[in-house]
Amino acid sequence: MKRIFTILVALGLAGTAQAHGTSAGALEIIHPNIPAPAPNAVTAAGYMAISNGGDHADRLIGVATPAAEEATLHETQVSADGVASMVHVDGLDIAAGDTAVLEPGGYHIMLLGLTAPLIEGQMVPATLIFEHAGAVEIEFMVDPPGGMDHGEMDHGEMNHGQMDGGQMDGGTKTP
Numbered sequence: 001m002k003r004i005f006t007i008l009v010a011l012g013l014a015g016t017a018q019a020h021g022t023s024a025g026a027l028e029i030i031h032p033n034i035p036a037p038a039p040n041a042v043t044a045a046g047y048m049a050i051s052n053g054g055d056h057a058d059r060l061i062g063v064a065t066p067a068a069e070e071a072t073l074h075e076t077q078v079s080a081d082g083v084a085s086m087v088h089v090d091g092l093d094i095a096a097g098d099t100a101v102l103e104p105g106g107y108h109i110m111l112l113g114l115t116a117p118l119i120e121g122q123m124v125p126a127t128l129i130f131e132h133a134g135a136v137e138i139e140f141m142v143d144p145p146g147g148m149d150h151g152e153m154d155h156g157e158m159n160h161g162q163m164d165g166g167q168m169d170g171g172t173k174t175p
Contacts, residue, residue, distance in 0.1 A: 024136040026054025027094070029128065032138045034111070036120040036145045044068070044118055046109035046126070046140050050092075051099040060092040060100070062129035065140075069113030071126070076105050086110065091131070118142045 021030045032048040052058055063071040074086040084105075092107055094100045102108050118124065124140040 020139070020141060021048070022136065022138055024130075024133045026056075026096075027052055027058060027130065027133050027136065029136065029138050032126070032140045033143045034118060034124060034140045036142050037114070037118055038145075039117045041117075042112070042114055044111045044114060045104070046071075046111060047102045047104065048138075048140075049099050049101045050094050050128075052094040052096055055096050056132065057093060057095050058133055059131040060094065060128060061090070061131055063109050063126060064129070065111065065124060065126035067115055067118065067124045067126070067140075068111035069115065071109055071111050073107065074110045075107050120144055 021028060021032065023029070028051040030049040030051060032046060034044050034046050037044040046063075050060065060073065063073065065071050073089045073092055075089050076084055076086055078084050089107070092100055092102075100107070120142050122142040124142060126138050126140055128136045128138055130136065
């Protein structure tokens with residue numbers, strides 16, 4: 001039930017934010033978006049819903065964009081003491097007849113080493129790579145600021161270094 005509510009909310013927000021997306025075979029990518037980061041940010045997060053109307057599962061296994069030096073899939077996990085951290089994931093399964101939602105506090109695409117400031121209203125080209133559907137060209141819409149501030153999260157689990165006010169210090173977190 002929570003998943004259905006989340007999808008409906010995502011679709012509702014997409015409608016108010018100039019809904020856009022693309023289809024590739026049985027996959028529909030719904031409102032890929034990046035909440036506008038601060039002008040000097042070096043990281044940002046990308047969100048969307050991916051609906052699989054087909055009879056076979058697919059798996060999102062990669063992302064590429066000229067907007068960042070690196071784009072990877074992550075999952076936000078919250079420890080028992082309430083500390084949020086991100087864990088790199090190798091892929092995201094999209095079951096047949098189901099919708100995977102990439103959203104704050106869950107699965108998302110991390111853009112590391114932004115190559116230029118991202119400005120509200122801008123369209124950012126990217127390529128999603130699926131096991132079966134292959135490469136799918138999309139455009140992220142840079143939405144109004146909001147959502148989770150990734151600059152304050154513990155990025156140590158990603159082996160990309162700790163984040164301190166949006167700056168990477170190259171350190172790593174040890175368990």
